[in-house]
Amino acid sequence: MIPLVGVINVKHWPRSRSFRLWIPLFLLWLLLLPFAILLLPVFFVVCLICQVNPFQAIATLWSILAGLRDTHIEIDNRDALVLIRIL
Amino acid sequence: MNEHRRQILEMLSQGKITADEAERLIAALDKSAAPPSSAAGPATNATRFKYLRVLVDSDSGRNPHQGPVKVNIRVPMQLLRAGVRLAGLIPPQARDHVNTALRQQGIPFDINQIKPDNLQDLLDHLNDLTIDVDANNKGGYGDEKVKVRVFCE
Numbered sequence: 001m002i003p004l005v006g007v008i009n010v011k012h013w014p015r016s017r018s019f020r021l022w023i024p025l026f027l028l029w030l031l032l033l034p035f036a037i038l039l040l041p042v043f044f045v046v047c048l049i050c051q052v053n054p055f056q057a058i059a060t061l062w063s064i065l066a067g068l069r070d071t072h073i074e075i076d077n078r079d080a081l082v083l084i085r086i087l
Numbered sequence: 088m089n090e091h092r093r094q095i096l097e098m099l100s101q102g103k104i105t106a107d108e109a110e111r112l113i114a115a116l117d118k119s120a121a122p123p124s125s126a127a128g129p130a131t132n133a134t135r136f137k138y139l140r141v142l143v144d145s146d147s148g149r150n151p152h153q154g155p156v157k158v159n160i161r162v163p164m165q166l167l168r169a170g171v172r173l174a175g176l177i178p179p180q181a182r183d184h185v186n187t188a189l190r191q192q193g194i195p196f197d198i199n200q201i202k203p204d205n206l207q208d209l210l211d212h213l214n215d216l217t218i219d220v221d222a223n224n225k226g227g228y229g230d231e232k233v234k235v236r237v238f239c240e
Contacts, residue, residue, distance in 0.1 A: 067166030078154025
């Protein structure tokens, strides 16, 4: 299943100053869906020119998107803590 | 029914062994017939580990411009597997270009020989990988210590 929510959390020093941003990725996918459908013929043509199986390409891109789920990146230094999570 | 099991049942019917003994013998037979856990190999590991973790812990000594930095990254193994599948999408023309560039760099390597199955095997064995780097650099601000850990969990 593709990720539905992204969370960006930034805490500046002192740690009381912080903001948390929830990005509803499912809305982003819904917004991108019409563009994806419009670009699908172009994508197929490019795949045929490059001699790549378009269905395999779509499946791979989908699995990459789905694989992003549960990604966790946390960087903490003296000035700030940045946390990115994809749920 | 195999030969050993039949012998045990015959001994039971002849009264040479009790029902308890027969049960224990059959249990022992079943245990020895079960495949060893290591035979499951990488596939078992592949299902056991879900993430690749990268931990970096850096302490820049007494450097006033840079404090300690900690990086904690968790990459799902599923993403790595999907990335590996990208190798199958490299167009043949691009593969030729890559091979030529590799040869020019003195690396006689043919990427056409890399199959997605090979990369899949590589990922499966990545589960056993643990990298620990512990470095000390002496600089103008004293010792800079960096610890890097890469492992699967």
